[in-house]
Amino acid sequence: MAAGRRGTSLRLCATVFLLDMAFCKGFVEDLDESFKDNRKDDIWLVDFYAPWCGHCKKLEPIWNEVGLEMKSIGSPVKVGKMDATSYSSIASEFGVRGYPTIKLLKGDLAYNYRGPRTKDDIIEFAHRVSGALIRPLPSQQMFEHMQKRHRVFFVYIGGESPLKEKYIDAASELIVYTYFFSASEEVVPEYVTLKEMPAVLVFKDETYFVYDEYEDGDLSSWINRERFQNYLTMDGFLLYELGDTGKLVAIAVIDEKNTSIEHTRLKSIIQEVARDYRDQFHRDFQFGHMDGNDYINTLLMDELKVPTVVVLNTSNQQYFLLDRQIKNTKDMVQFINNILDGTVEAQGGDSILQRLKRIAFDAKSTIVSVFKSSPLMGCFLFGLPLGVISIMCYGIYTADTDGGYIEERYEVSTSEVESQEPTEESKEQEPRSGDVLVPTVQGPKDVLEKKKD
Numbered sequence: 001m002a003a004g005r006r007g008t009s010l011r012l013c014a015t016v017f018l019l020d021m022a023f024c025k026g027f028v029e030d031l032d033e034s035f036k037d038n039r040k041d042d043i044w045l046v047d048f049y050a051p052w053c054g055h056c057k058k059l060e061p062i063w064n065e066v067g068l069e070m071k072s073i074g075s076p077v078k079v080g081k082m083d084a085t086s087y088s089s090i091a092s093e094f095g096v097r098g099y100p101t102i103k104l105l106k107g108d109l110a111y112n113y114r115g116p117r118t119k120d121d122i123i124e125f126a127h128r129v130s131g132a133l134i135r136p137l138p139s140q141q142m143f144e145h146m147q148k149r150h151r152v153f154f155v156y157i158g159g160e161s162p163l164k165e166k167y168i169d170a171a172s173e174l175i176v177y178t179y180f181f182s183a184s185e186e187v188v189p190e191y192v193t194l195k196e197m198p199a200v201l202v203f204k205d206e207t208y209f210v211y212d213e214y215e216d217g218d219l220s221s222w223i224n225r226e227r228f229q230n231y232l233t234m235d236g237f238l239l240y241e242l243g244d245t246g247k248l249v250a251i252a253v254i255d256e257k258n259t260s261i262e263h264t265r266l267k268s269i270i271q272e273v274a275r276d277y278r279d280q281f282h283r284d285f286q287f288g289h290m291d292g293n294d295y296i297n298t299l300l301m302d303e304l305k306v307p308t309v310v311v312l313n314t315s316n317q318q319y320f321l322l323d324r325q326i327k328n329t330k331d332m333v334q335f336i337n338n339i340l341d342g343t344v345e346a347q348g349g350d351s352i353l354q355r356l357k358r359i360a361f362d363a364k365s366t367i368v369s370v371f372k373s374s375p376l377m378g379c380f381l382f383g384l385p386l387g388v389i390s391i392m393c394y395g396i397y398t399a400d401t402d403g404g405y406i407e408e409r410y411e412v413s414t415s416e417v418e419s420q421e422p423t424e425e426s427k428e429q430e431p432r433s434g435d436v437l438v439p440t441v442q443g444p445k446d447v448l449e450k451k452k453d
Contacts, residue, residue, distance in 0.1 A: 027067035029080040043130045044105045047081040053099040065119045077130045104129045137183040153179040158198025170220040178227045202226045231274040232288040243314035252289040254307045263307045272329045301361045318346040
C-alpha cells in the first residue's frame with residue numbers, strides 16, 4: 001500500500017511539473033519567417049537557439065519563467081524564441097553568431113543581452129532597454145526612490161547642450177548595462193556640489209562622481225568604466241566585462257568557507273582601500289574578492305596560494321603579485337602605488353611566447369580534466385590515437401628492415417649467379433655424345449709445361 005501511494009505521489013508530481021512547464025511555455029511564442037515583417041509594431045525579447053545546443057537547453061526553463069513573469073506583470077514586451085538553424089537567414093540579419101543569443105528588438109534597434117542567464121537579470125534588462133532611453137526625474141522623491149532601487153545610475157543635469165547630445169549617444173550604446181536619467185538642478189540632493197553646469201554624474205557606493213572631460217576623456221568610455229560598483233564579488237564573467245574598462249582589478253583571493261583571521265583580514269583590507277581611497281584610485285582600479293583560486297590559476301597559468309592578493313590588467317592579460325606581506329591598509333596602498341609608478345614588475349601579457357604557453361596549458365588542462373571526470377573516456381580518446389600511431393611507426397620500421405634484408409639477399413644471389421656463369425659456359429663448351437671431337441692445338445707454353453711434368 002505504501003509503495004503504491006508513493007508511486008501515485010510521484011506520478012502526480014510529474015504530472016503537475018509537466019503541466020506547469022506546458023503552462024509556462026504558453027507565454028513564449030515560437031517564431032517563424034513571418035516574424036521579420038510583423039515584429040516592428042511591438043517590442044520583442046527573443047531567444048535565438050539551436051536544438052542541439054546544451055546551453056540553450058539549460059536556458060529553456062528559465063526562458064519559460066521569463067515569459068510567464070513578463071505576462072503576469074503586464075509588460076509590453078513580448079517573449080519569443082526562434083530556431084536559428086531553421087531560420088538562419090533571419091538570425092544572420094539580426095547578427096546572431098552563437099547560441100543562445102538573447103536580443104531585445106525595439107523598432108529598428110536590436111540590443112544584445114550579455115549578463116547572467118537568470119530570470120531576474122533578464123527581466124531587469126528587458127525593463128531597462130524597453131523603456132525610455134533617458135528617463136526624467138521630476139522630483140526629489142523620485143530621485144531618492146531611484147537611489148534605493150539602483151546600485152549604479154547616471155544623471156544628466158542641465159538644459160540642451162553639446163554635452164547632452166554626447167550623453168544621449170552614450171546612453172544609446174550602453175543602455176544594455178545601466179540606467180540613464182535626466183534632472184534639473186533643483187531635484188538633485190543637497191549634498192551634491194556642482195562646479196559648473198551642465199554636468200553628468202554617476203551615483204554609486206552611497207556617493208557620487210562628476211564627469212570631467214579634461215581628466216576622464218571620452219564620455220562613453222568614462223561611463224563604461226564607472227558602471228560598476230567600486231567593490232565587487234568577482235567571477236569569470238565579471239572579469240571578462242571589466243576587460244573593457246581599462247582598469248586594473250585588485251582581488252583578494254580567499255576561501256569564503258575558511259573563517260581564519262588571514263582570510264577575513266585580506267578581504268577587509270581590500271574593502272577598506274576601496275572605500276577610504278576611492279577618490280584616489282577609482283579612476284584606475286577596481287576592487288573585489290574571489291572565492292577560491294581555480295579561475296585565477298587558469299587565468300595566470302600558475303598555482304596561487306590562498307589567501308593572497310593579485311592585481312590583474314584584464315585588457316592585456318598582465319598581472320602583479322605581492323612583493324611584500326600585506327599586514328594592513330597602508331601596506332596595500334603602498335603596493336598599489338608601486339604598481340602605478342612601475343616599481344612592481346608585471347608578469348604575463350599577450351606576447352607570442354605567452355600565447356604558445358597558453359595553448360600548451362589549455363591542452364594540458366583539457367587532458368587532465370577529461371581523465372579526472374572519466375578515466376575510461378580519457379583512455380579511449382587519447383590511448384586509441386597513440387596506439388594507432390605506435391602501430392604505424394612499428395609497421396614503418398619493420399617494413400624498412402625487411403626491405404634491406406630482401407635487397408641484401410638479392411645482391412648475394414646476384415653475385416652467386418655471376419660466379420656460376422663461367423661454370424655454365426664451360427658446360428656449354430663440353431662436347432655432347434655423338435659430336436665429332438676436334439683436337440685442340442696446343443701453344444708453345446702448354447708444351448713446355450708438359451715437358452716439365
